[in-house]
Every structure is written in structure tokens, then in C-alpha cells.
Amino acid sequence: MSAVLVVEGLTVDYVTGAEPVRACDDVSFELRRGEILGVAGESGSGKSTLITALTRLQRPPAVTTAGRIEFHGTDLVALGPDDLRKLRWTSLAIVLQSAMDALNPVMRVGAQFVDVLRAHDKTLSRKDAWTRAAELLGMVGISADRVRSYPHELSGGMRQRASIALALACGPELVVMDEPTTAVDVVMQRQILAQVLRLRRELGFAVVFVTHDLSLLLELADRIAIMYGGRIVEIGTAESLYGKPRHPYTRGLRDSFPPLRSPLRKLNGIPGSPPDLRNPPPGCPFHPRCADRFDGCDEQRPELLTIEDHAVACRLYPSGEDQS
Numbered sequence: 046m047s048a049v050l051v052v053e054g055l056t057v058d059y060v061t062g063a064e065p066v067r068a069c070d071d072v073s074f075e076l077r078r079g080e081i082l083g084v085a086g087e088s089g090s091g092k093s094t095l096i097t098a099l100t101r102l103q104r105p106p107a108v109t110t111a112g113r114i115e116f117h118g119t120d121l122v123a124l125g126p127d128d129l130r131k132l133r134w135t136s137l138a139i140v141l142q143s144a145m146d147a148l149n150p151v152m153r154v155g156a157q158f159v160d161v162l163r164a165h166d167k168t169l170s171r172k173d174a175w176t177r178a179a180e181l182l183g184m185v186g187i188s189a190d191r192v193r194s195y196p197h198e199l200s201g202g203m204r205q206r207a208s209i210a211l212a213l214a215c216g217p218e219l220v221v222m223d224e225p226t227t228a229v230d231v232v233m234q235r236q237i238l239a240q241v242l243r244l245r246r247e248l249g250f251a252v253v254f255v256t257h258d259l260s261l262l263l264e265l266a267d268r269i270a271i272m273y274g275g276r277i278v279e280i281g282t283a284e285s286l287y288g289k290p291r292h293p294y295t296r297g298l299r300d301s302f303p304p305l306r307s308p309l310r311k312l313n314g315i316p317g318s319p320p321d322l323r324n325p326p327p328g329c330p331f332h333p334r335c336a337d338r339f340d341g342c343d344e345q346r347p348e349l350l351t352i353e354d355h356a357v358a359c360r361l362y363p364s365g366e367d368q369s
């Protein structure tokens with residue numbers, strides 16, 4: 046399968062105080078056509094920084110200081126605002142945590158679909174656009190008569206599904222979702238995940254899906270990337286990463302969230318807290334919290350080393366290979 050997205054060495058700094066804060070540090074990955082990549086990590090690990098840089102939606106003080114984002118062979122980092130605008134919605138769409146950010150509260154839901162559809166297809170009549178809006182809402186299980194509702198007349202889950210349908214309106218090839226189910230209850234969360242999976246099967250778009258809940262990604266993602274301190278510390282297929290996590294942080298994260306389908310068991314959070322990126326620890330950023338650390342972890346920064354379809358940045362695996 047060919048890659049839709051190739052990210053290489055993406056580095057983002059927040060330029061505020063005397064020293065820039067590096068919240069996305071040399072991040073590289075590929076996304077294949079129709080693939081779902083999950084990105085997980087605790088609060089402050091740089092997930093949203095990565096996503097906003099990736100979609101070129103970042104605002105100062107965030108600055109992309111290095112790296113390439115190749116989307117269909119075009120480097121998004123080098124693209125001007127006009128060309129970016131052309132790509133948005135039609136090729137690359139975004140769903141954010143709060144559907145209220147995506148939906149205009151003073152416009153009927155359907156009218157927002159009509160605007161987006163007609164902005165990208167000048168030949169589409171107003172009447173046909175309303176019909177298409179109703180179809181798109183139907184695709185996420187919202188009945189056609191809701192097309193004339195205002196966002197506040199819909200439930201939180203419906204609004205979130207409507208914002209997903211809106212992202213899909215112009216048939217994008219890549220949909221980037223940042224915590225799209227955080228604001229809804231567990232039942233609605235599962236319905237939304239099931240819908241994303243079904244629509245991906247039908248429409249074939251690729252997804253980057255960000256969440257702090259690793260167990261949720263097990264249900265959804267083909268591959269999972271774990272972020273810590275602005276870096277990808279482990280990346281691999283969902284089965285291998287969840288079933289055989291290598292990085293001690295990934296293991297900690299896995300044991301912090303109950304799998305959706307398994308009986309309740311005692312959860313062990315990870316002791317300590319994520320690094321302050323204004324003053325990151327030397328060596329491996331996880332070493333102050335790591336039960337498996339050994340001599341040199343506080344000095345040497347481990348590289349992300351790949352074995353087959355699984356890569357890990359941890360000195361326990363000097364060649365990326367699991368020795369145990």
C-alpha cells in the first residue's frame with residue numbers, strides 16, 4: 046500500500062520565554078492509504094502540537110522549526126496559505142475535541158454542510174447541497190429532519206457525529222481527529238468508533254486519531270504511536286504494541302486504562318508526572334519515572350529503533366529487538 050502521508054523529523058517549538066519549548070521533537074512516521082494510526086500519551090505529551098503542525102493549523106507561539114510533511118508528494122510545510130486552503134476539507138479534514146468548535150452555534154447544522162459543499166463544488170445547487178447534507182447526517186445515524194436543527198438542539202454525541210460527517214463532506218483522503226470522543230459518554234464513544242470504522246471501510250480515508258486512552262485505540266487503530274515528552278517512544282501494529290509493549294512507558298499506559306472488553310481489574314497509574322518541557326530531563330525523558338532504568342538512562346537519549354513493524358526508543362532494546 047502506498048503512503049498518503051510521510052512525516053519526517055517534524056519539530057515544533059513554542060517560542061515564548063527565553064528558551065523555546067520543544068513540544069514535538071523529531072517526529073517521523075508514515076500513514077498508508079486507508080490506515081488508522083492512533084496516537085496516545087498523557088496530557089502534555091505533544092499530541093495536539095503534532096496534530097496542529099500536521100494540519101498546518103498551528104498558531105504562534107508554536108513554530109515548526111524542522112521537518113517535512115509530505116501529503117501526496119507535496120510538502121505541507123512549504124505550502125502557502127492559498128494552496129493549503131484548497132487542500133483543506135477536500136483532501137485533509139480535521140475533527141476536534143469539542144464539536145462546538147467545528148459547528149457554528151447560530152447556523153442551522155445543514156446550512157454549514159451546504160456552505161462547505163458549495164465552497165468546494167461551485168456547480169452544486171443549493172437544493173442538491175441540502176439533500177447531500179441530509180445524506181451525510183444519515184451516514185452517521187442522524188435523521189434527515191435534523192438538518193434544520195441548530196447545534197444546541199442536538200445532544201453532545203449527535204453534535205460530535207455531525208462534526209465527523211462535516212469533515213467527511215468533501216471526501217477527504219485523510220481525516221485527523223484530536224480526542225473526538227472525550228466529551229461524550231462511553232456508549233456514545235463506542236458508537237462513534239464503530240461509525241468511524243464503518244465509514245473508513247466504505248470511503249477508504251486514512252485517519253490519525255489522537256487520544257490519551259490507549260485501550261480505546263485497540264478497538265480502532267491499525268497502528269499505534271505512543272508519545273512522551275514530545276517524542277514518539279514506541280510505534281507498531283495495534284496488536285503487537287498492546288499485546289507486547291516494549292517501552293516501560295507504554296506498559297504503564299496500558300495498565301492505566303481498562304480494555305473496553307475485559308473484566309474490571311485493578312489499575313496501576315504511572316507514578317510521577319510527565320516532564321516539564323521547559324526544563325526536560327537529560328537522557329531518556331522517561332527515566333525519572335521508570336522502574337526499569339539503569340546506568341546511563343539519565344545521560345543517553347535512546348533513538349527510535351525499528352524491528353520489523355515495531356519501533357521503540359529505549360535502552361533495554363539496544364537493537365530495537367526484544368531480548369527477553
Ligand SMILES: Nc1ncnc2c1ncn2[C@@H]1O[C@H](COP(=O)(O)OP(=O)(O)OP(=O)(O)O)[C@@H](O)[C@H]1O
Pocket residue numbers: 059061066068086087088089090091092093094095106257321322323
Ligand atoms: N501555547 C503554548 N505556549 C507554550 N507552550 C505550550 C503551549 N501549548 C502547549 N505548550 C507546551 O507543549 C506541551 C504539549 O502540549 P499539547 O497540547 O500538544 O499536549 P497534548 O498531548 O495534546 O495534551 P492533552 O492530552 O492535555 O491535550 C505542553 O506540555 C506545553 O509544555
Ligand SMILES: [Mg+2]
Pocket residue numbers: 092093094
Ligand atoms: Mg491535546
